[in-house]
Amino acid sequence: MEPFAKLTSKVVVLSQANIDTDQIIPARFLTTTTREGLGDLAFYDWRYEDDGSAKPEAILNRIDPSEHRILLGGPNFACGSSREHAPWALLDYGFRAIISTEIADIFTSNALKNGLLPIVVSQDVWDDLAQNQDQPVSIDLENNQIQRGNAAPVGFKVEAFARQCMLDGVDTLGWLLAKDTQIAAFETTRNDTAPQRTAP
Amino acid sequence: MSNTQPQTLYEKVWQRHVVVAETQSTPGVMYVDLHLVHEVTSPQAFAELDARGLKVRRPDRTFATLDHSTPTLPSGPDGKLPYVTEQARKQVETLEANTKRHGIELAGWDSDQRGVVHVMGPELGLTQPGMTVVCGDSHTATHGAFGALAFGIGTSEVGYTLATQCLIQRKAKTLRVTVNGQLQNGVSGKDVALAIIATIGFGGGTGYVIEYAGEAIRSLDMEGRMTLCNMSIEAGARAGMIAPDEKTIEWLRGRRFAPADYEAAARDWLSLASDEGAVFDKEVTLDGAQIRPMATWGTTPDAAIPVGEAAPQPQSESDAKALAYMGFTAGQATTSEKVDVVFVGSCTNGRLSDMRITASVLKGRKVADGVRMLVVPGSEAVRKQAEAEGLHTIVTAAGAEWRIPGCSMCIAMNGDVVGEGQLCVSTSNRNFEGRQGKGARTILASPATAAASAIAGHLATAEEIA
Ligand code: SF4
Numbered sequence: 001m002e003p004f005a006k007l008t009s010k011v012v013v014l015s016q017a018n019i020d021t022d023q024i025i026p027a028r029f030l031t032t033t034t035r036e037g038l039g040d041l042a043f044y045d046w047r048y049e050d051d052g053s054a055k056p057e058a059i060l061n062r063i064d065p066s067e068h069r070i071l072l073g074g075p076n077f078a079c080g081s082s083r084e085h086a087p088w089a090l091l092d093y094g095f096r097a098i099i100s101t102e103i104a105d106i107f108t109s110n111a112l113k114n115g116l117l118p119i120v121v122s123q124d125v126w127d128d129l130a131q132n133q134d135q136p137v138s139i140d141l142e143n144n145q146i147q148r149g150n151a152a153p154v155g156f157k158v159e160a161f162a163r164q165c166m167l168d169g170v171d172t173l174g175w176l177l178a179k180d181t182q183i184a185a186f187e188t189t190r191n192d193t194a195p196q197r198t199a200p
Numbered sequence: 201m202s203n204t205q206p207q208t209l210y211e212k213v214w215q216r217h218v219v220v221a222e223t224q225s226t227p228g229v230m231y232v233d234l235h236l237v238h239e240v241t242s243p244q245a246f247a248e249l250d251a252r253g254l255k256v257r258r259p260d261r262t263f264a265t266l267d268h269s270t271p272t273l274p275s276g277p278d279g280k281l282p283y284v285t286e287q288a289r290k291q292v293e294t295l296e297a298n299t300k301r302h303g304i305e306l307a308g309w310d311s312d313q314r315g316v317v318h319v320m321g322p323e324l325g326l327t328q329p330g331m332t333v334v335c336g337d338s339h340t341a342t343h344g345a346f347g348a349l350a351f352g353i354g355t356s357e358v359g360y361t362l363a364t365q366c367l368i369q370r371k372a373k374t375l376r377v378t379v380n381g382q383l384q385n386g387v388s389g390k391d392v393a394l395a396i397i398a399t400i401g402f403g404g405g406t407g408y409v410i411e412y413a414g415e416a417i418r419s420l421d422m423e424g425r426m427t428l429c430n431m432s433i434e435a436g437a438r439a440g441m442i443a444p445d446e447k448t449i450e451w452l453r454g455r456r457f458a459p460a461d462y463e464a465a466a467r468d469w470l471s472l473a474s475d476e477g478a479v480f481d482k483e484v485t486l487d488g489a490q491i492r493p494m495a496t497w498g499t500t501p502d503a504a505i506p507v508g509e510a511a512p513q514p515q516s517e518s519d520a521k522a523l524a525y526m527g528f529t530a531g532q533a534t535t536s537e538k539v540d541v542v543f544v545g546s547c548t549n550g551r552l553s554d555m556r557i558t559a560s561v562l563k564g565r566k567v568a569d570g571v572r573m574l575v576v577p578g579s580e581a582v583r584k585q586a587e588a589e590g591l592h593t594i595v596t597a598a599g600a601e602w603r604i605p606g607c608s609m610c611i612a613m614n615g616d617v618v619g620e621g622q623l624c625v626s627t628s629n630r631n632f633e634g635r636q637g638k639g640a641r642t643i644l645a646s647p648a649t650a651a652a653s654a655i656a657g658h659l660a661t662a663e664e665i666a
Contacts, residue, residue: 017518018402018500020632027613027635031269031287033243033294035355045634074518076403079436079500080632082338083241084354102403105438106338110354159370160225171356173248176364179220179229183257183366186219186231
């Protein structure tokens with residue numbers, strides 16, 4: 001995972017409410033067994049016609065993803081399924097941060113594990129960013145602040161541990177694996193309610 | 201006298217699974233009792249394990265099935281299963297190989313225990329009260345009907361669980377939804393679920409674990425409770441739970457993985473109920489007697505109204521867009537629109553009681569001209585029992601299709617799709633744009649309402665066609 005410290009970028013606004021994971025990546029593309037190359041499938045039905053030709057009017061086909069690393073999404077962003085394909089697709093498309101007034105739980109957890117930063121802001125801040133979408137926005141994870149132009153910086157919260165992992169660019173599996181002694185102790189001392197299983 | 205604070209059901213289950221307690225700067229480490237695995241969200245997790253040279257820590261606490269990308273039609277004359285694409289076949293074969301290599305039991309094609317993951321788990325008694333249950337699927341909350349703490353995880357977490365049998369978690373807030381009073385005849389767990397989501401809103405449960413309580417909830421049978429907990433995620437909640445009671449104990453008794461000392465386990469399970477005086481972060485109360493058969497008019501599950509009521513005036517741009525997508529007009533009853541497809545199945549409503557109610561509505565009747573109806577049992581066990589009761593002949597005699605178990609039109613990734621622009625009354629859990637196929641328009645409803653709509657050719661309750 002790529003470390004995340006500071007990011008300054010233009011913003012893409014997708015303002016509708018409840019942009020669900022089926023919009024972000026339709027279920028018919030979930031038969032993949034890898035996590036690569038999903039950026040082309042991000043918002044597929046918003047971007048492509050049935051015959052696979054690109055819709056020229058679709059905003060995500062008009063911008064240069066390398067210059068637009070921040071997605072400003074409508075409320076209840078990424079609700080729906082637990083598919084990690086959603087953050088994979090958004091990252092592969094080019095996004096590094098999502099800003100919304102409300103972001104779904106499972107998506108938040110999935111996004112953080114992949115280096116995609118979900119940021120929840122108040123409606124006022126959201127409106128301000130949307131109204132000034134031509135101005136670049138700076139996200140400073142070290143100081144938990146967003147800044148636009150000369151406007152006063154706005155603070156945001158990210159769960160402390162996930163934040164540290166993002167800053168360091170480390171994934172959490174290594175941290176969990178290091179808890180092996182505690183896990184083993186738990187397994188031997190707990191009052192076990194495990195399912196009674198026959199050998200596989 | 202105990203000096204401990206009164207605890208909620210969630211807090212009790214949570215506390216039993218803390219391996220390392222959370223601090224300000226680090227989340228807690230939570231032990232996972234049961235990890236259910238399916239073909240869609242696991243391949244990248246197994247690949248990660250392989251890349252790091254890791255083993256599955258507890259294959260005996262892991263159980264896999266094939267359900268999402270699997271065809272629901274039998275093999276053709278060439279003996280080959282009709283997968284929608286080669287990639288779907290490969291995905292299934294990848295799970296077959298991964299489970300074999302890691303010694304994980306798979307209810308595969310040759311098993312009479314295969315089923316949609318959240319139908320299969322409880323059926324085998326894998327799911328038990330007080331457990332933590334996770335699966336790479338957002339409807340894992342289903343298992344909360346047994347008083348388990350069950351929630352959906354992403355693929356990275358599937359990998360963590362395979363490798364360490366643990367997850368990093370922060371404690372959630374608690375929300376108690378109390379449904380008082382008696383439910384009217386013909387009102388099912390699905391109607392209760394839709395009524396609750398319409399009340400708290402499609403994000404209203406974000407950050408919370410819901411406990412469902414009250415007389416109306418207690419009156420639901422285990423299958424109705426599973427349907428209700430299943431849809432907790434549609435209110436944004438991490439999980440939904442119901443305290444174990446006598447119904448829970450009777451339902452699990454004798455199942456394949458039920459504990460050997462069942463009475464001792466049962467006593468323990470009954471102690472999980474929220475203590476008197478336990479405090480919830482938020483409380484919502486509904487009157488169960490007011491709930492009627494529900495159906496959705498929009499493209500989010502909270503857009504639910506009693507069947508027959510007019511679609512509401514849009515309150516926002518999103519509402520207006522949803523109405524336009526569905527082809528409904530504000531102020532017009534959604535029952536006037538012709539239905540093209542009816543789907544009965546999924547982990548929400550693919551259980552035996554759902555098959556029975558569907559057959560009871562279809563019995564001696566015909567599916568309306570121009571309506572395609574699919575009935576897909578949630579598991580091989582459901583299929584077997586339904587067929588033993590002759591339900592499949594009632595379904596086919598009515599002109600509907602009786603299929604092989606799988607997720608089918610719930611997620612429409614196996615080739616069972618609703619055509620562009622078609623209107624489908626579905627017993628599944630999501631009515632998002634394109635969920636059942638590109639441009640598909642979905643109305644969520646109970647099995648009774650779905651079956652009645654198939655007969656009527658438009659959205660209707662079972663009472664109306666009786
Ligand atoms: S039936 Fe639908 S919701 Fe349930 S596991 Fe399958 S795809 Fe997920």
